[in-house]
Amino acid sequence: MTVDGLVEPAIRRRRERPAQLSGPLRVLGPLGLLVIWWISSATGLLRPEVLASPAEVIAAVGELWGSGDLQAALTTSLTRSGLGLVIGLAAGLLLGITTGLSRLGDELLDSTMQILRTVPFLALVPLFLVWFGIDETAKILLIAFATTFPMYVNATSGVRTVDPKLVEAMRTFGMGRLALIREVILPGALPALLVGLRLSMTLSVIALIAAEQLNSTAGIGYLMTQAQNFVRTDILALCIIIYGLLGLAADGVVRGLERALMPWRRAGGRR
Numbered sequence: 569m570t571v572d573g574l575v576e577p578a579i580r581r582r583r584e585r586p587a588q589l590s591g592p593l594r595v596l597g598p599l600g601l602l603v604i605w606w607i608s609s610a611t612g613l614l615r616p617e618v619l620a621s622p623a624e625v626i627a628a629v630g631e632l633w634g635s636g637d638l639q640a641a642l643t644t645s646l647t648r649s650g651l652g653l654v655i656g657l658a659a660g661l662l663l664g665i666t667t668g669l670s671r672l673g674d675e676l677l678d679s680t681m682q683i684l685r686t687v688p689f690l691a692l693v694p695l696f697l698v699w700f701g702i703d704e705t706a707k708i709l710l711i712a713f714a715t716t717f718p719m720y721v722n723a724t725s726g727v728r729t730v731d732p733k734l735v736e737a738m739r740t741f742g743m744g745r746l747a748l749i750r751e752v753i754l755p756g757a758l759p760a761l762l763v764g765l766r767l768s769m770t771l772s773v774i775a776l777i778a779a780e781q782l783n784s785t786a787g788i789g790y791l792m793t794q795a796q797n798f799v800r801t802d803i804l805a806l807c808i809i810i811y812g813l814l815g816l817a818a819d820g821v822v823r824g825l826e827r828a829l830m831p832w833r834r835a836g837g838r839r
Contacts, residue, residue: 620802628802652711653772664723689714707779714775718767726760769818
């Protein structure tokens with residue numbers, strides 16, 4: 569098409585990729601690793617004493633499922649991780665809102681939180697054993713400690729990025745403090761809160777691995793210890809896969825929340 573002798577540039581339109589392709593594309597990476605693992609085992613490049621084959625791992629699933637050990641271990645580990653995560657998220661959110669909204673809260677709390685945030689949670693294992701013993705309390709609190717700080721940092725940042733003019737306007741209209749937090753602050757900080765949730769959920773799985781090495785008598789970590797003692801690389805590989813799947817499931821939960829709570833950010837316009 570020409571206008572006054574000029575050629576109108578063609579408008580390049582990007583075709584939208586069907587949403588149904590998203591799931592299969594995400595599966596390609598893990599499937600590729602599985603194929604490499606399978607081929608390496610079948611050709612002898614990966615010896616059984618180094619790592620069991622996928623077929624042996626599947627057989628181990630049947631063995632543990634039939635005995636009920638796998639179900640019991642999953643229930644125990646998920647309970648530990650879930651309780652620790654809930655405590656950590658609640659503490660991080662409460663402290664983050666406090667330091668984000670109040671200058672006094674920031675002055676009193678933030679320096680202490682920054683000091684604690686730099687302490688590796690693994691360094692606290694001996695102290696937690698001394699303080700809380702070897703029962704479930706030490707394991708749950710270790711996970712809670714690890715998951716508090718990602719939510720704290722992101723909640724503080726998210727609260728501070730909320731438009732202060734909007735907050736002041738709502739106060740002018742007589743909105744109370746609790747209503748202001750519920751109706752204005754938290755929705756405005758939602759993107760940052762979801763980032764904190766994603767990081768905390770990932771850390772809950774990492775901390776679970778460490779916590780279950782504390783003289784556990786149940787859980788996925790206990791299965792790993794027993795498998796190590798009996799040189800069962802099939803069960804060891806299975807436990808590692810389970811930990812990985814827990815992390816993947818946690819990420820999927822946060823992605824689902826993002827789609828539900830922030831539909832306008834879906835895929836950020838990516839194709």
